[in-house]
Structure formats: C-alpha cells, structure tokens
Amino acid sequence: MQRIYLDHNATTPVEPAVLEAMLPYFSGDFGNASSIHTFGQRARAAVETARDQVAALLNARPQEIIFTSGGTESDNHAIFGVVYPLVSWPSKPSPNPLDDLDKRINIAHLMHVVTTAIEHEAVLNTCQALEKRGVAVTYLPVSREGLIDLEDLRKAIRPETVLVTVMHANNELGTVQPLAEIGRIAAEHDIYLHTDAVQSVGKIPVDVKACQIDLLSLSGHKLYAPKGIGAIYIKSGTRLHQLVYGGHHQRGFRPGTENVAGIVGLGKAAELAGISLAEDSARISALRDKLEEGLLARVPDSRPNAAGAARTPNTANITFPGIEGEALIIALDLRGLACSTGAACSSGAVEPSHVLTAIGLSAAEARASIRFSLGRHTTSAEIDAALEIVPAAVAQLRQLSPGYKREFSAHR
Amino acid sequence: MSTQAQLDSLPSSAERQPGLVAVAMSGGVDSSTVAALLLQHGRPVVGLTMQLWNQRRLPELQGDGPAQHRCCSLDDVYDAKRVAQHLSFPHYVVNFEEQFEQRVVRPFVEQYLAGRTPIACTNCNTEVKFEPLLRMARQIGAERLATGHYARIRKDEHNGRCQLLRARDDSKDQSYFLWGLTQEQLSRSEFPLGELTKEEVRNLARRVNLPVADKPESMELCFVPNGNYVQFIREYVKETGKLLEDSEGDIVTEDGAVVGHHTGVHNYTIGQRKGLGFTTGKPIYVLTIDPAKNRIVVGEDDALRTTTLEIENVNWISIEEPTAPVRAQAKIRHKHEAAAAVVEALPGSRARISFDAPQRAITPGQGAVIYDGDIVLAGGWIK
Numbered sequence: 001m002q003r004i005y006l007d008h009n010a011t012t013p014v015e016p017a018v019l020e021a022m023l024p025y026f027s028g029d030f031g032n033a034s035s036i037h038t039f040g041q042r043a044r045a046a047v048e049t050a051r052d053q054v055a056a057l058l059n060a061r062p063q064e065i066i067f068t069s070g071g072t073e074s075d076n077h078a079i080f081g082v083v084y085p086l087v088s089w090p091s092k093p094s095p096n097p098l099d100d101l102d103k104r105i106n107i108a109h110l111m112h113v114v115t116t117a118i119e120h121e122a123v124l125n126t127c128q129a130l131e132k133r134g135v136a137v138t139y140l141p142v143s144r145e146g147l148i149d150l151e152d153l154r155k156a157i158r159p160e161t162v163l164v165t166v167m168h169a170n171n172e173l174g175t176v177q178p179l180a181e182i183g184r185i186a187a188e189h190d191i192y193l194h195t196d197a198v199q200s201v202g203k204i205p206v207d208v209k210a211c212q213i214d215l216l217s218l219s220g221h222k223l224y225a226p227k228g229i230g231a232i233y234i235k236s237g238t239r240l241h242q243l244v245y246g247g248h249h250q251r252g253f254r255p256g257t258e259n260v261a262g263i264v265g266l267g268k269a270a271e272l273a274g275i276s277l278a279e280d281s282a283r284i285s286a287l288r289d290k291l292e293e294g295l296l297a298r299v300p301d302s303r304p305n306a307a308g309a310a311r312t313p314n315t316a317n318i319t320f321p322g323i324e325g326e327a328l329i330i331a332l333d334l335r336g337l338a339c340s341t342g343a344a345c346s347s348g349a350v351e352p353s354h355v356l357t358a359i360g361l362s363a364a365e366a367r368a369s370i371r372f373s374l375g376r377h378t379t380s381a382e383i384d385a386a387l388e389i390v391p392a393a394v395a396q397l398r399q400l401s402p403g404y405k406r407e408f409s410a411h412r
Numbered sequence: 413m414s415t416q417a418q419l420d421s422l423p424s425s426a427e428r429q430p431g432l433v434a435v436a437m438s439g440g441v442d443s444s445t446v447a448a449l450l451l452q453h454g455r456p457v458v459g460l461t462m463q464l465w466n467q468r469r470l471p472e473l474q475g476d477g478p479a480q481h482r483c484c485s486l487d488d489v490y491d492a493k494r495v496a497q498h499l500s501f502p503h504y505v506v507n508f509e510e511q512f513e514q515r516v517v518r519p520f521v522e523q524y525l526a527g528r529t530p531i532a533c534t535n536c537n538t539e540v541k542f543e544p545l546l547r548m549a550r551q552i553g554a555e556r557l558a559t560g561h562y563a564r565i566r567k568d569e570h571n572g573r574c575q576l577l578r579a580r581d582d583s584k585d586q587s588y589f590l591w592g593l594t595q596e597q598l599s600r601s602e603f604p605l606g607e608l609t610k611e612e613v614r615n616l617a618r619r620v621n622l623p624v625a626d627k628p629e630s631m632e633l634c635f636v637p638n639g640n641y642v643q644f645i646r647e648y649v650k651e652t653g654k655l656l657e658d659s660e661g662d663i664v665t666e667d668g669a670v671v672g673h674h675t676g677v678h679n680y681t682i683g684q685r686k687g688l689g690f691t692t693g694k695p696i697y698v699l700t701i702d703p704a705k706n707r708i709v710v711g712e713d714d715a716l717r718t719t720t721l722e723i724e725n726v727n728w729i730s731i732e733e734p735t736a737p738v739r740a741q742a743k744i745r746h747k748h749e750a751a752a753a754v755v756e757a758l759p760g761s762r763a764r765i766s767f768d769a770p771q772r773a774i775t776p777g778q779g780a781v782i783y784d785g786d787i788v789l790a791g792g793w794i795k
Contacts, residue, residue, distance in 0.1 A: 324548070330504045331552040334432075334458065397551045 001336045004382045004389075006291075008222075008314055008375035009171050009199060010340055014265065015224035015376075021268040022226070025261040033258045034249055043260045050267025057270040058216065059207040060233050066254050067263050070230035071198040074217030075122040075165075077232055077254070078194040081240035082163045082215070083111055083130055111135045112161040114153065116177075117358040118142050119167050122217075123196050124354075127165070140166075145309035146175035146359050153185055163192050169200035172355040172371055173306040174315025176204060183212035192238065198222055198230075202273035203312045204281065214238050220262065224376065225269035229262030276376070284374050285313035291372060291383045292316040298391040305369060306359060314374040319361065322404025323368050323397045331393040337386055340371045364403075432456045433556045433602065434549035436541055437495070437503065439488030442560030442605060444495040444624050445617045449604045450558060451499055452620075458554055459503035461492040462545060464512040464536075465635045494623045506548060508540055515539035517635060521648050524641065524678040527701035528777025531589070531746070532633055538592030546600060556600050563587040564606035564786075565598055568730070574598035575730035576788040581609040588746050591781045591791020592727055642679050661706035663688060666699065666715065674708045677701050683716055683773030697773075717770035723780045723792030726763045730787045733757050741783045742767065744774055744794065750783050755790070763792055 005013075014022075025046060031039030033047045051062040058065075068074045115127050117139045127137045138156040140148045148166065157164075164186045169176045179195060186193035194215035197206055202223030208216055215238065220229040234240055246255030273280075295318055296302050305317040320328065325341035332339060341353070352366035361369065372386070398404040435447045437459045450457050489505055496503030516535045523530035541559065549557045562579035563586050574595055579585040593601070605613055617625035630637075636644045663672035672690040674680060684698045688710065697716050700709045721744070728734075734757055741750035742765045752768040765780060774794060781791040 324551075326506060327548050327551045330458075330506070330548075333504075334502060334553055396553065400547055400551045 003336045003338065004385055006337065006339045006372045006374055006378065006382075006386060008378075009174075009371065009373035011221045011227065012224045012375055013377075014226050015269060015272060017272060018225055018265045018268045022261040022265040025264050029260075031260075033260055034247070043258070046264050046267075047258055047260055050263045050270075053267035053271040053274075054218075054231055055233075057201065057206070057274045058218075058233055059209050061236065064208075064233055064236055066232050066234060066250050067258060067266070068230045068232055068254060069228055069259075070221070071120075071196065071217050071219035072122040074219070074230050074232035075120070075194075075196055076126050077240070077243055078215040078217060078234075079113070079123065079126045079130070079163065079165055080243055082192050082194070083113060083135060084241050084243070110160045112138070112158050114138045114140065114156045114161055114164045114166075116140045116142060116148055116166055118146060118170055118173075118355045119165070120171055120196055120198070123165055123167065136160075142175075142358050144306075144360050146170055146173045146306040146355070147309055148177060148182075150178065150181050150185065153182060157185070157189050157191065161189070161191050163194060165194040165196070167199070168195045168197040168206065169203065169312045169315075170306075170355060171199045172353060173309075173317050173359070174199070174311035174373075175306045176200065176310040176312060179211040179213065186214075187212045200312060202269070202277070203314060205277065208233055208235065215240070220266040220269060223269050223273050225265040226262055229259055229266045231266065280376050281313045284376070284378065287378055287380060287383050288314055288316050288372075288374050290380075291374070291386060292318065294383070294387040295390055298387065299394050302394075305356065305361070314378075316372045317356075317369055318372070319365050319369040320394050321365065321368055322401045323394055324401075325367050325370055327397055328370060328393060331397060332389060335389045335393060337389045340373070341367075341369065431556070432458060432554040433558050434545075434552070434554035435459050436545060436557060436559045437461045437492040438560070439491035439495075439624065439627075440560065440629070441617050441622065441624050441627050442562075442613060444492070444560075444622050445613045446558050446560050446604050447495060447501065448499060448616065448620045448622060450602075451501065457499075457501045458549075458552065459492060459496045459501060460545065460549065461489055461503065461505045462512075462540070463489070463505055463507045464509060464540070465517070466509060491624050491627065498621070498623060506545070508544055511540055511544050512536070512635075517648070521645050523777050524645050525649075525703070527677045527703035529681045529775045530777045531779055532635070533589045534592055534779050537590055538597075542593055542597040542601060546597065550600070556602055558602040558604055560605055561586045561590060561603045562605050562608075562610075563590055563603045565601060565603060573730060573732075577606070577730075578783070578786045578788070579603075579605070580607045584610050587788050588743055588779065588781050588791075591729065591779060591788060593729065594727070595729075598729070645678055659706065661708070663690075663708045663710055666709060666711050671710065677703045677706065677708065680708050682775040701776075713772075716773050718774055719770045720764060720766045721774050721780065722758070722762060722764050722795045724760075724762050724795050726757070726761045726790055726792035728757075728790045730784075730789055738784075738789070740789055741785075743781045743783065744771060745778050750781075753782075755782050761792075762795075763790065 029042045031043040033040060033043040051065045054065050055062045068077065113127060113130060113135060115123060115137060131137050140152050140156060142148055166177050166182055168179055183193055192214045193212065195213055196217045198217060198219045199222060200206055201218040214235045216233040218231050221227040242253055244255060249255045249258055292304055292307065296304060299320055301321050303319045305319060329339065329341055352363040356366035356369055357363065433450055433455050435443060435450065435457055437443045437447065439461065447457050447459055493503055516532050516539060519535060520530050520532045546557045562581060562584040564577040564579060566575045566577055568575050576587055576590060576598060578587045614625060632639045659676040661674055662670045663674050664670050672688060680698050680701055682698050682701065685695055688696065694712055696710045697713060698708055699711045699715050702709060737754045737756040740753060740755050742753045742755065743750040751771055754766045756764045758764055776794050778794050779791055780794050782789045
C-alpha cells in the first residue's frame with residue numbers, strides 16, 4: 001500500500017541532504033567538540049557552522065543560540081530560567097527553615113506570568129508547575145480564529161509580570177499570533193517575551209530582532225532535521241537561570257557533550273529552510289487550500305477551523321460532525337493516509353483538545369476534528385488521493401454513527 | 413491433535429468469512445493467539461486494544477508491587493503492540509475510559525452500595541466490548557470482531573439464530589459472562605478459542621513464538637487489580653466527595669435479634685462466613701443484605717438454601733422467549749455448577765427459575781444463566 005503522510009506537524013522526515021551532512025559525524029569525525037585535539041576541533045567547527053546557520057534563519061547572532069534536546073527542553077529552560085531564580089530559596093538560609101519557606105512563598109506570589117490557553121503542553125504544564133510553586137499565571141483566551149486579543153494582553157500585564165510566553169504558530173490549527181505587536185507590548189513594559197516557535201520555524205519567516213523576542217524555542221524534527229535536537233535563542237543580555245549543571249559545554253550554560261551529528265543536521269536543515277521557505281510556502285499553501293476546499297465541498301456538514309486567520313501554509317483543521325476522530329484516524333491509516341486528531345502527544349487522551357475547546361468548539365466537535373499537515377514533499381497526486389479517501393471514510397463512519405443522522409441529516 | 417492440525421482446522425466457524433476482522437487484544441495470551449489463528453487462516457486482521465481505566469486514578473490502590481496484572485497498564489498495551497509487530501498486522505489503542513466508567517465501574521459501585529453483588533465483566537462485554545468497540549471495528553472497516561473468550565457461536569440453520577454455546581474446555585468456559593449479547597452482536601462476533609483448551613492455546617502461542625506465550629493469567633477484576641473491592645469502593649466514592657464511614661449498622665438474626673455490628677452493607681456478600689466480627693457455637697452466614705434498613709441478616713447454613721429465584725433484564729439467546737415452562741439447567745454464579753431447573757418466562761423481560769434441589773447463596777446482582785446442555789438459552793440478573 002502506498003502511504004500518504006499528512007502529519008508533518010507531528011514530525012517530518014530527515015531531508016536527504018541533512019542526513020548526508022550528518023553522516024560524517026557519527027564515525028569519521030566523531031570527536032568531542034570540547035576536545036583540544038584535531039578530532040575535537042573538527043567537531044567544534046561543525047557545531048559552530050550549525051550555530052551560524054540556525055542564527056541566520058532567525059536573524060539572531062550565533063552566540064545567542066544554545067542547542068538543546070528539543071522543543072520541550074527549550075520551553076522549560078526559557079520559562080523556568082526566567083521565573084525560577086525568583087521563586088528559589090533566599091541565597092543565605094536562615095537558621096529556621098520555616099522562615100525561608102515563608103519568604104519563598106511570598107516571593108513566588110509576587111511573580112506573574114502571562115501565556116495563552118492554546119499553548120503546547122511543554123509550555124502549559126511548565127506554567128502549571130510554576131503555579132504549584134505559588135506563581136500566578138494568566139491564560140489568555142483566544143478568538144474563534146485562534147488568536148489572542150492584544151488588548152487582553154495589555155490588561156493582563158501587572159507590575160509583577162516577569163514573563164510573557166506566547167506560541168508563534170499553533171500545532172493544531174496553524175494559527176500565527178501577531179508576534180511583532182506582542183513583542184512591542186512586552187518591550188514597552190520591560191517584560192521578557194518567550195515564544196514557542198516549534199511549529200513556525202522553517203515554515204514562515206521568524207525574525208527575533210524585528211519581533212523583539214528575548215527567548216525562542218525551536219525543534220529540529222519539525223523542520224526536516226532529526227528528533228532529539230533543538231535550540232533555544234537567548235537574546236544577549238537576557239538573565240536566564242541555568243537548569244542543568246555539568247561541564248563547560250556551551251559556555252557551561254547547557255552542559256552535556258554536544259550532539260554533534262544532530263546539531264549539524266539542525267544547522268543544515270535551517271540552511272535549507274532559509275533557501276526554500278518562500279517557494280515551499282507558496283506551493284504547500286496551494287496544496288493545503290486545494291485539500292481544504294476539496295474536503296469542505298465533498299464532505300457534507302464539514303467545517304474548517306480557524307481558516308480565516310493567518311496560518312502556517314501547511315496546516316488545515318476540519319470538523320466532521322458525527323464522527324469520532326479516533327476512529328477516523330484509524331480508518332484512514334488502514335487506507336494508507338496518516339493524519340492526526342491534534343497533538344501527537346495527546347493521542348489516546350480522553351479529554352478533548354484544549355486548543356479546539358479554546359476556540360469555542362464543543363467537546364463533541366473537538367473530538368470530531370482532524371488535523372492535516374502537509375510537508376515539503378507532499379504532492380498534488382497525494383492530495384487528490386486524500387480527497388478520495390477521506391470523504392469515503394467519513395461517510396462510512398457516519399453510517400454507523402448513531403448521533404449523526406439525527407443531528408444533521410434531518411434539517412438538510 | 414497436533415498443534416499443526418489445530419492450526420489447520422481452526423477456527424471452524426470463522427474461516428470462510430471474508431474481509432477484515434478486528435481482534436480485541438488485551439495483551440494477554442488468549443487474545444494474542446486469536447490474532448495468530450486468524451492470520452494462519454489468511455484473514456486480514458486489525459488489532460484493537462481498549463484503554464479502559466486510568467491506573468493513575470485512585471493512587472491509594474496502587475500499592476508497591478510491580479505494575480503487571482493491571483488492566484490497561486502500559487505493559488499490557490505494549491505486549492499487544494509487540495504481538496502485532498511480531499505477526500505484522502496493524503494495531504491501535506482505542507480509548508473507552510468514559511464508556512467503561514459510565515457503564516461498568518459506576519454501576520458496579522452503585523450495586524455494591526445497594527447491597528447487591530455485581531459482576532462487572534458481563535456489563536463490560538455487553539456495554540463496551542460488543543457495543544462501542546464493535547461499532548468502532550465496523551467504522552474502521554472490519555465487519556466482525558474476534559475476542560479471546562472461551563465460548564462458541566453456532567448458527568442455527570433452521571431459524572437463522574446465532575446460538576451461544578459453552579466452550580469445549582469446561583474449566584475455561586466464559587459463556588456465563590456473555591449472556592447479554594444480542595443476535596446482532598453475536599452475528600458479528602467470533603470466539604476462535606471456543607474449541608481449544610488453555611494448554612492448547614499456550615502451545616499454539618509458543619509455536620508461533622508469541623512474546624506473551626508464557627504470560628501469567630490475570631484472575632482479578634481488571635480495575636481492582638489487588639482484589640480488594642471494599643477498598644476500591646471506598647476510594648471511588650471518596651473521589652466523588654462522599655464518605656462511607658457513617659454507614660455502620662446492625663447484624664441481626666432472622667427473628668430480628670441484634671447479634672453484632674456491620675461496617676457498611678457493601679462490605680458483605682451473601683453466604684459470607686468469615687469477618688462478621690462475632691462467633692457463636694454454630695457456623696453463621698450472611699443470609700440477606702438489606703440496605704433500606706441498613707441491616708445484615710445472618711443465620712445458619714440451612715437458611716441459605718432456596719429453590720426459586722426471579723431474574724430480570726432477561727435476554728433469550730439461542731431460542732425465542734418460550735411460552736411454556738422449559739426444562740433446563742441454571743447457573744447462578746461463575747463457579748456454580750449448572751443445576752436442573754424449570755424456567756418460566758414472565759412478562760417484562762423477567763423469568764422464574766425453580767431448581768429441582770435447593771441452591772446455596774443465591775445472590776442478587778449476580779447473573780443467572782440458563783443452559784440446555786452446552787447451549788446458552790438465556791440469562792438475566794438475579795433480583
């Protein structure tokens with residue numbers, strides 16, 4: 001069976017040129033980038049080239065890029081890194097530990113973080129962990145189109161707000177938040193701005209200078225580099241608490257022997273994205289629109305989600321009332337089409353998507369929604385095939401769905 | 413019979429069915445062997461593993477032991493996945509936690525609190541496995557669902573009805589838990605292990621090198637892995653914000669004399685002898701549980717034995733509801749040996765069972781299943 005992959009927001013294949021760039025660094029040039037000798041120097045050179053490549057894609061300076069294990073680590077590092085020192089123990093412990101506890105809790109209560117209701121779990125759960133330590137967190141609501149209201153952001157900011165963390169592009173909807181305006185507001189109030197750009201880097205232009213971003217998370221495997229490598233952009237001068245302690249790698253800030261091959265892959269992928277982004281974007285968005293329009297035309301009662309907002313070019317999210325997304329994903333997979341109900345990490349979860357409920361969908365509508373995310377190598381023929389497979393599968397599911405006929409066919 | 417011969421000859425009823433068949437896979441040896449058998453017969457298979465219960469809930473019940481033998485533990489899901497990978501067929505985990513709680517766990521707790529002794533497995537079969545799971549199987553393109561139950565399905569050529577039969581291996585027979593299945597459900601179900609013994613199943617599993625061939629069997633109710641129902645009910649009710657501590661009451665004899673105190677009616681089952689908290693000269697048993705008066709009535713063994721009982725929600729399976737009393741055998745709990753009785757259908761999906769000889773500890777909330785030899789005629793809940 002020929003398989004069609006429309007789940008690029010979950011992960012992407014490693015680009016052949018990326019793999020090729022990586023291969024020498026597994027066996028031949030295997031050196032530790034921190035070693036003094038020639039082996040180490042070759043690895044170091046490769047790592048620094050990659051740092052340049054990643055920095056170039058973001059309009060950052062190389063020394064502002066730190067390599068991590070991926071998006072989740074970067075998000076944790078950015079958020080805990082800003083807030084944690086402020087809620088930690090006082091530097092000089094008092095003889096009575098309870099006094100310290102009081103001080104700590106009091107300090108924590110003075111901290112405030114602003115985020116959104118539609119963040120990825122890597123941000124949401126990190127914020128919830130802060131809340132458990134006493135930090136106040138505001139979760140900004142989003143519109144039907146999945147966008148925050150800048151007025152809401154202004155109103156949410158308090159004197160004690162230390163961090164605004166807003167994702168750039170949403171993984172389930174593809175909606176792109178107005179980062180430049182958000183950056184301006186954060187800068188006006190002298191508050192650090194972090195953005196989880198895992199779903200936008202490589203798909204749309206990201207300019208950390210223009211958007212006045214202090215911290216940015218990205219992940220390799222969403223832009224045709226391997227899994228297990230990511231980066232965090234830390235604007236020069238940002239005071240960020242260290243979370244992992246060890247040797248002096250990456251200036252001691254994020255120790256651990258560098259994943260040289262992974263870093264090289266991420267660098268090469270960033271370079272390729274920079275070259276082909278505009279062209280990819282135009283082609284992929286045309287295919288996405290063809291898929292979306294085709295499905296809406298062919299599947300009765302189907303509705304697009306957040307299609308009116310600025311979106312990443314590759315993502316479409318559609319509600320097919322009367323079906324269980326879980327069953328549709330399986331039915332489609334058995335027919336050779338891979339897509340998703342939302343975040344891959346939450347598949348199998350009972351709770352409906354927090355993103356879809358945040359844009360106003362009911363639990364049943366959220367469970368009936370499917371995300372299609374295209375990639376650089378998606379072909380027109382694959383979209384044609386998907387336009388045959390999906391309507392047939394939805395029709396089959398609806399036939400056996402007790403709720404569907406009653407709810408929808410009656411008034412058609 | 414050699415294992416090769418078994419592979420060639422089974423499953424007799426199912427081998428001619430075309431099309432995709434879904435296998436309900438728990439990660440255990442039985443359902444894994446079902447998948448292997450169907451594949452041996454050239455049937456295209458898709459495995460479905462139900463996620464029914466979140467083991468992180470009610471952490472008080474976790475204990476310190478290893479996570480094995482727990483329903484829906486990741487280990488079981490991975491076992492099912494390993495089998496699917498080993499045999500190269502598609503496999504998916506599907507989430508039915510909500511349905512399981514609504515239709516199995518909550519009624520189970522409510523029944524206990526109402527002084528009855530429920531069986532969750534029957535509800536799980538009727539309300540989850542052969543309802544939403546079967547529907548999902550059909551939605552994804554499988555017309556039939558195969559499970560690892562030890563029971564048999566036979567089509568009555570005369571009237572087209574699907575008959576439910578005991579397993580060939582009586583010691584493994586699970587027909588007692590399947591009496592709630594409708595004709596529609598039975599017509600879409602396959603029990604390929606019905607003709608096999610457990611030993612034969614293990615041999616087949618070893619023969620095809622299933623990674624779960626020697627996995628121990630779980631005997632406890634899946635969502636109460638430690639077998640402690642009382643603790644489970646207490647924790648479950650606590651989660652809803654109620655406490656059961658205040659439900660103590662009297663233990664009385666049949667003539668009303670108070671002989672002791674009970675710790676809540678849900679802690680007792682009919683026929684129970686141990687743990688009553690007092691001793692007399694003769695063995696004393698729980699006769700009835702009376703939640704309305706919050707009393708446990710106790711008495712001697714003789715008083716436990718009764719001849720007739722009534723069942724409700726009766727489902728006639730292998731025959732149509734009879735208009736005259738029928739001679740049959742009835743089984744009043746899983747480990748009860750079916751005893752000779754006359755069964756009379758009553759209006760409102762009820763029936764009266766009159767045993768030839770008195771039966772011990774007939775327990776409200778349990779199922780009573782009516783057999784004619786190997787054939788399951790009907791079943792219902794004991795009132």
